[in-house]
Amino acid sequence: MSAARTAAIQLIARKSPVAIGTLPQHLPATFGANVFGLEQMRTRLPESAYKALRSCMEHGQELDHALADQVANAMKEWAVERGATHFTHWFQPMTGSTAEKHDSFASLEGGKLLMEFSGKALIKGEPDASSFPSGGLRATFEARGYTAWDPTSPAFLRETTNGSTLCVPTAFCSWTGEALDEKTPLLRSSEALSREAVRLLRLLGDERVQYVYPTLGVEQEYFLIDRDLYFLRPDLVATGRTLFGAKPPKGQELEDHYFGSIQPRVLAFMQEVELELWKLGVPVKTRHNEVAPSQYELAPIFERTTVAVDHNMLVMEVMKQVAQKHGFQCLLHEKPYAGINGSGKHNNWSMSTDVGENLLEPGRSPEQNMRFMVMLAAVMRAVDTHADLLRTTIAHAGNDHRLGANEAPPAILSIYLGEQLTDVVDALIAGTGRGSERRRDTMRLGVSVLPPLPRDATDRNRTSPFAFTGNKFEFRAVGSSQACGRPNAVLNTIIADALAHIAGEIEKTKAQKGLEAAVNDVVVELFKKHQRILFNGNGYSAEWHQEAHKRGLPNFRNAVDAIANFGTRKNVDLFERFGVLSSKEVESRMNILFEAYSKAIAIEGQSALSIARTMILPAAQRSQLAVAQSVGAAKACGLDVKVQEKRLRDFTARIEAFVGGIEELTAQFEHAEQHAGSPGEHAKTYRDKVVPAMGKLREIADGLETMVDDAEWPLPKYREILFLQ
Numbered sequence: 001m002s003a004a005r006t007a008a009i010q011l012i013a014r015k016s017p018v019a020i021g022t023l024p025q026h027l028p029a030t031f032g033a034n035v036f037g038l039e040q041m042r043t044r045l046p047e048s049a050y051k052a053l054r055s056c057m058e059h060g061q062e063l064d065h066a067l068a069d070q071v072a073n074a075m076k077e078w079a080v081e082r083g084a085t086h087f088t089h090w091f092q093p094m095t096g097s098t099a100e101k102h103d104s105f106a107s108l109e110g111g112k113l114l115m116e117f118s119g120k121a122l123i124k125g126e127p128d129a130s131s132f133p134s135g136g137l138r139a140t141f142e143a144r145g146y147t148a149w150d151p152t153s154p155a156f157l158r159e160t161t162n163g164s165t166l167c168v169p170t171a172f173c174s175w176t177g178e179a180l181d182e183k184t185p186l187l188r189s190s191e192a193l194s195r196e197a198v199r200l201l202r203l204l205g206d207e208r209v210q211y212v213y214p215t216l217g218v219e220q221e222y223f224l225i226d227r228d229l230y231f232l233r234p235d236l237v238a239t240g241r242t243l244f245g246a247k248p249p250k251g252q253e254l255e256d257h258y259f260g261s262i263q264p265r266v267l268a269f270m271q272e273v274e275l276e277l278w279k280l281g282v283p284v285k286t287r288h289n290e291v292a293p294s295q296y297e298l299a300p301i302f303e304r305t306t307v308a309v310d311h312n313m314l315v316m317e318v319m320k321q322v323a324q325k326h327g328f329q330c331l332l333h334e335k336p337y338a339g340i341n342g343s344g345k346h347n348n349w350s351m352s353t354d355v356g357e358n359l360l361e362p363g364r365s366p367e368q369n370m371r372f373m374v375m376l377a378a379v380m381r382a383v384d385t386h387a388d389l390l391r392t393t394i395a396h397a398g399n400d401h402r403l404g405a406n407e408a409p410p411a412i413l414s415i416y417l418g419e420q421l422t423d424v425v426d427a428l429i430a431g432t433g434r435g436s437e438r439r440r441d442t443m444r445l446g447v448s449v450l451p452p453l454p455r456d457a458t459d460r461n462r463t464s465p466f467a468f469t470g471n472k473f474e475f476r477a478v479g480s481s482q483a484c485g486r487p488n489a490v491l492n493t494i495i496a497d498a499l500a501h502i503a504g505e506i507e508k509t510k511a512q513k514g515l516e517a518a519v520n521d522v523v524v525e526l527f528k529k530h531q532r533i534l535f536n537g538n539g540y541s542a543e544w545h546q547e548a549h550k551r552g553l554p555n556f557r558n559a560v561d562a563i564a565n566f567g568t569r570k571n572v573d574l575f576e577r578f579g580v581l582s583s584k585e586v587e588s589r590m591n592i593l594f595e596a597y598s599k600a601i602a603i604e605g606q607s608a609l610s611i612a613r614t615m616i617l618p619a620a621q622r623s624q625l626a627v628a629q630s631v632g633a634a635k636a637c638g639l640d641v642k643v644q645e646k647r648l649r650d651f652t653a654r655i656e657a658f659v660g661g662i663e664e665l666t667a668q669f670e671h672a673e674q675h676a677g678s679p680g681e682h683a684k685t686y687r688d689k690v691v692p693a694m695g696k697l698r699e700i701a702d703g704l705e706t707m708v709d710d711a712e713w714p715l716p717k718y719r720e721i722l723f724l725q
């Protein structure tokens, strides 16, 4: 074993779980302790101000200046009491992560330092936006943008070793009003969804509901690797995934990791993550070992989507930071290791009304039953009509390793309903048949009651990208490293579109047919039209790929093909119709997606080349030299070394091939660098030239790893990084 690897492993062998310090005695008091939430608002604001603020929060409205001053002051007092010196607007530019720029509360008055936070500073910030991706929306000379508080998401305190910072979740726009972030379209889409859902509910006779909001619970998968090994892997450091690494003797085949007992150092890490997140008001609920070795999952209780998206950003941030303290690196990449499962993010999505009903809860009464079937029809129409668009929201270089590989949902979008619900859909369709075709088990909406649906985990189909799981849909194709803003903004928009369609149809025919028949007809028509999107079988199977092709379902096999659909006429029209994105915003976002892909592959290419040239090749040559010297010496003594010579020849041929692979990747990489073209063309070049060359180089390197003297091999091996904790 190489000296560096040996040293790292000796360190790991001596590590033990890191203690948090004093544990909180009472979880309910700890939960949300670092959030300026309703309780703080109620106790610190005059009653009228509290009421006005609550209304703004619930309806996502802007605060007026007088109210903003009151809120800002109360927030500052609260934060300063808890040791905060600085505040920041906390936003989500289109980089996939969050951004912050801290300012202290300090202001000078007559040479004295005062702690101040104005309403103006609370509701608007002005970061220099020139270095954030804008996809061409904003020329650098007019680079200023502004951030605006999203009152649906509460402010929180981030406690770090040497102080606390007040974070105000904000949206980020250009001065001309274009969205430069992931939050703005999410907020716009939530409004559109609420508008169309309320319109439809009114038609169905609901007079109570004032607004509807999407709900989200994000199951987050991740890997942990010991930091002492992590730092010996420049590929992991630069790209988040291993670009080389031969298959270890043991992988995940024993299936002994999933739900296995949690290793003490890992559990200590999880416990600290949970404590930090509870303080931040993130309702973390579940922890467990995942399928692959050193892979884990965290899941919270679902919340309103705008908050849940922010909370998932915090989950990722806190996991990464706490991991360091425990001597781990938290890997959020979709595929850190070849040959074992990658990581995803299950996006559990539903819609809730302001009176607390889940619109995807199957009904117990005929009215509820009708409402549920309408919502189901809406989801079927949305996913079938806009499968291409939904696919773009999960399209990035990292997720290409997952989607379509036999461990993650396929790149083809389909909906799993389970047998019972599928039978109900079939029966409703059959109910429109005439005469002898009419089946005995037909049902009508608004009259029949749904048969009880099982909500049993065993019934779930893990191969479906979009599965109904009892009272919510689970979009399982989202990548583990992704921000959830975009998938949910698109989900909300396509559902709003479907709800608007249904409402429009009912409005047209209600007077003539009566409500029940009008609803029944549109629902059954949608079931018929979009039945092709339903699939309960094995999404990994080759038959499904053929069947999906026959049904005409799109299959965008890689990110670049998928991203190209983002800006089609259909999709631009949709975004514009619901005020979610303008055509300019759509185009800029598509460019950013392409550029992000190209950059990710470029970094991987560079990283692979540098490791190949400066680490693997020298190691292989040193090993070759030793073998050659040994064979030469033995031969000089007149010994028979035919088999060893053959092995030396084989080894040399592999090294030759490896050098060839380096030259090939260098050439393809240079070609891609020089042939930019449009962002889409550039991304295609990276996909078609650099990705295959990297794959070839890896294959040869992984072969060499099994032959080179272990003492020479510079990179920690899979057997080490996956199992040593």
Ligand code: ADP
Pocket: 215, 216, 217, 218, 219, 299, 300, 301, 302, 303, 348, 349, 350, 351, 358, 457, 469, 471, 472
């Ligand atoms: P699993 O899918 O692993 O069996 P659960 O049924 O516990 O797990 O749910 C997974 C996630 O779905 C959790 O985060 C949970 O809070 C969330 N969830 C449950 N109901 C809803 C809902 N109505 N809307 C959004 N998410 C929900």
Ligand code: MG
Pocket: 219, 346, 474
């Ligand atoms: Mg799940």
